[in-house]
Amino acid sequence: MTAIDLQAYMAHVGAAARAAATAMAAAPTAAKNDCLLRLAALIRAERETLQAANAKDVAGAREERGLPAPMVDRLRITDKVVEQMAENCLQVAALPDPVGEMTNLRRRPTGIVVGQMRVPIGVFGMIYESRPNVTxxxxxxxxxxxNACILRGGSEALHSNLALWKLVQRALVESGLPATAVQLIETTDREAVGRLIAMPEYVDVIIPRGGKSLIERISREARVPVIKHLDGNCHVYVDAEVDLDLAVKVTDNAKTQKYSPCNAAESLLVHEKSAPQFLPRIGAILAAKGVEMRCDRHAKALLADVPGARLVDAVESDWSEEYLAAVISIKVVASLDEAIAHINRYGSHHTDAILTTNHPNAMRFLREVDSASVMVNASTRFADGFEYGLGAEIGISTDKFHARGPVGLEGLTSMKWVVLGQGEVRT
Amino acid sequence: MTAIDLQAYMAHVGAAARAAATAMAAAPTAAKNDCLLRLAALIRAERETLQAANAKDVAGAREERGLPAPMVDRLRITDKVVEQMAENCLQVAALPDPVGEMTNLRRRPTGIVVGQMRVPIGVFGMIYESRPNVTxxxxxxxxxxxNACILRGGSEALHSNLALWKLVQRALVESGLPATAVQLIETTDREAVGRLIAMPEYVDVIIPRGGKSLIERISREARVPVIKHLDGNCHVYVDAEVDLDLAVKVTDNAKTQKYSPCNAAESLLVHEKSAPQFLPRIGAILAAKGVEMRCDRHAKALLADVPGARLVDAVESDWSEEYLAAVISIKVVASLDEAIAHINRYGSHHTDAILTTNHPNAMRFLREVDSASVMVNASTRFADGFEYGLGAEIGISTDKFHARGPVGLEGLTSMKWVVLGQGEVRT
Incomplete structure (x- = not known):
């Protein structure tokens, strides 16, 4: 596509989305739920069509692009993925409709009633890689x-995404909703992303999912707000007063239940009072699971006698690193203050937990650690839209503006002011 | 200041603000209120010092800068302004502390309790012109x-702002809070604004107050979120079914109570069914008050017999214009749909009102007009932080992200997730 053609195409898509957003904002709950139920049924009924399209992407990824096996696997629309996508639609249909909710209505001394109403944001752009189920x-x-949305999936998944999108459009039209409420960018031209993130007249917010370099580029170049997280360098801090059994169980879970999620623990801070008892116990578990421990001097000394422990001297960069692997950094601290300062300095403002029996310390940690999720006596692995009861999650935000932490339906809405009067005037 | 010196100075200010923000986030409510009460007392006690500094600015504005009289007046710290500033501090001290509020705590099936806690944003930059009371x-x-804040006032008010800031610093220190919680940029170098809006490592949000060109420049160049409004093209829509007396009273108030505020009405839309009765009545009032009426053909015909009416044919640009003067645009519409579409197309997403006795129409207007404030049977002039019960207002936002409409204390805070567990792990 030429640059001029691309510009015209993207403006056309944007204008259609803006128009659809107006209709979607006024759409009845029943029509939206009907659409989601139809979509679930279509996904199940058209399984073979979807898998035929997907086979082209899988073949292309393996043969032409030569992608590594794990990446090819993420592309696959297996029977299980088909069922998950259908279930996803049913679950979202079952959630309460956030649009139109009115809250905090209060009568003011002038007689007017003032409150807030939840309304859709308008148009969001979703930029993602690999997994076609994100469509x-x-x-x-x-x-x-x-809302209306504009989807931009990875070029390696284009056939799959197009096939899924056709079903979305059928469901929209059959429910009386505009087909352009969901649009997929049909070109694989890389410049399309550059346009999508720089059309504030058509797109209100961008939600990227993918590698760090993609998200960094989008954040830098976007001319509209971006809901994103870059890193998940999550901490577990074991306080001076602590239930040691609980601390061992929760730390183990936060680190080893899965290594790849962004809410897995990457850094362990231990108060010097509990370190002599705690570190050898957690060290034995981590050693048995083959987790490499990058330690400060104090922690290393306390772990020295653990059989089979893979101990490495931590360097400065270890305190900031998101390993997403069987590696953890470990540091002994002299106080809660030191722990909080360390987390606020080296952390990624994603999710951090304190394990303690001391109430004032728990409350200080909750208040002073500047992260999207702060936890007391629970595994960082709980930082997730489903676990928090949002029903579904479109992304996670480590920024402080608008949505913070797991972002569900509410993060795609905005609160406007409503004033209900009976002819009041200002004097 | 050289470019390198300026860069170093701004980085120094930014780093100090970031450090102060950590202390302010943990500051007790009592210390913050004590500081505000001390500041009120200091402002009253140091009236003469403030007015002496202010006299230099006023003289400079008049003699050296040759500013017009209304602009010079806005600079003046009169006895009344001194009292207003002291009162402002007392009012803010009396407001509930938003920090630490925990809401929506719910137990999840896993056993964890999940909720949200309100915390400060961190550091905000305030860029303003003229009136020193904004300091x-x-x-x-x-x-x-x-929060910590970095203030950048107009160069014409520098002596006044410096004198006020010294009092703020004294109050901070006497209450045991960091003096750097509030910093004023002491250089009048215009490049300081360019740096302030492009230091995401130190500044979380920018709040500009001033002329449209300043705000446009800041929005375009800022590398952090901006809380702003550009225009207030507010509409009053008089529906087909309406209490005519109420409609006349509210429309008159919305347009003529004051011409200069951003929440004054600039455009009047009237349903064709009520127009023959309504327009001559409101026209007579507007004519008596000397308000020029820029009309479409239909409205002009209905207003033709109003004695003394200044009728002008509206052109396309009238539908978008914020007059801030004794001028109003008037259009007759055929339906509620036309009114909503007109407002969403030509409006500024600030404040719009419907006057109606029809409930479904009122609810559709509230839901479908895409503005920060939507009103039924009330004057647009109510769109204001004090009138809404926020206690005070730092600005108004016509964007949909984060804060929308009048922005008070809550708009300077963010909601983070808190998880209270008893050793729960994810399975």
Whole structure:
């Protein structure tokens, strides 16, 4: 596509989305739910069509692009993925409609009643890689929240995404909703992303999912707000007063239940009072699971006698690193203050937990650690839209503006002011 | 200042603000209120010092800068302004502390309790012109909300702002809070603004107050979120079914109570069914008050017999214009749909009102008009932080992200997730 053609195409897509957003904002809950139920049924009924399209992407990824096996696997629309996508639509249909909710209505001394109403943001752009099921996740949350959305998937998944999108459009039209409420960018031209993130007249917010370099580029160049997280350098801090059994169980879970999620623990801070008892116990478990421990001097000394422990001297960069692997950094601290300062300095403002029996320390940690999720006596692995009861998650934000932490339907809405009067005037 | 010196100076200010923000986030409510009460007392006690500094600015504005009289007047710290600034501090001290509020705590099936906690944003930058009392408004809201702030006032008010800031610093220190919780940029170098809006490592949000060109420049160049509004093209829509007396009273108030505020009405839309009765009545009032009426053909015909009416044919640009003067655009519409579409197309997403006795129409207007404030049977002039019960207002936002409409203490805070567990792990 020439630059001029691309510009015209993207403006056309944007204008259609803006128009659809107006209709979607006023769409009845029943029509939106009907659309999601139809979409679930279509996904199940058209399984073979979807898998035929997907086979082209899988073949291309393996043969032409030569992608590594784990990446090819993430592309696959297996029977299980088909069922997950259908279930996703049913779950979102079952969630309460956030649009139109009115809260905090209060009568003012002048007689007017002032409150707030939840309304859709308008148009969001979703930029993602690999997994084609994100097409359905974003479409279902967009439809339920009354927004229009523009999807830009990875070029390696184009056939799969196009096939899924056709089903979304059928469901929209059959429910009386505009087909353009969900649009997929049909060109693989890389410049399309550059346009999508720089059309504030058509797109209100961008939600990227993918590698760090993609998200960094989008954040830097976007001319609209971006809901994103870059890193998940999550901490577990074991306080001076602590239930040691609880601390061992929770730390183990936060680090080893899965290594790849962004809410897995990457750094362990231990108060010097509990370190002599705690570190050898957790060290034995981590050693048995083959987790490499990057230690400060104090921690290393306390772990020295653990059989089979893989101990490495931590360097400065270890305190900031998100390993997403069987590696953890470990540091002994002299106080809660030191722990909080360390987390606020080296952390990624994602999720951090204190394990303690001391109430004032728990409350200080909750208040002073500047992260999207702060926890007391629970595994960082709970930082997730489903676990928090949001029903579904479109992304995670480590920024402080608008949505913070796991972002569900509410993060795709905005609160406007409503004033209900009976002819009041200002004097 | 050389470019390198300026860069170093701004980085120094930014780093000090970031450090102060950590202390302010943990500051006790009592210390913050004590600071505000001390500041009120200092402002009253140091009236003469403030007015002596202010006299230099006023003389400079008149003699050296040759500013027009209304602009010079806005600079003046009269006895009344001194009392208003002291009162402002007392009012903010009396507001509830938003920091630490925990809401929506719910137990999940896993056993963890999940909720949200309100915390300060961190550091905000306030960029403003003329009125030195904004120094006190921004400082008081910043202190109460537990943020650090960096103030950049107009160069024409520098002596006044410096004198006020010294009092703020004294109050901070005497209450045991960091003096750097409020910093004023002491150089009049215009490049300082360019740096302030492009230091995401130190500044979390920018709040500009001033002329449209300043705000446009800041929005375009800022590398952090901006809380702003550009225009207030507010509409009153008089529906087909309406209490005519109410409609006349409210429309008159919305347009003529004051011409200069951003929440004054600039455009009047009237349903064709009520127009023959309504327009001559409101036209007579507007004519008597000397308000020029820029009409479409239909409205002009209905207003033709109003004695003394200044009728002008509206052109396309009239539908978008914010007059801030004794001028109003008037259009007859055929339906509620046309009114909503017109407002969403030509409006500024600030404040719009419907006057109607029809409930479904009122609810559709509230839901479908895409503005920060939407009203039924009330004057647009009510769109204001004090009228809404926020206690004080740091600005108004016509964006949909984060704060929308009048922004008070809550707009300077963020909601993070808190998880309270008893050793739960994810399975």
């Amino acid at each position: 359905i996740e974003a479409s279902s949350l967009g439809i339920k929240s009354g | 006190i408004e921004a400082s008081s809201l910043g202190i109460k909300s537990g």
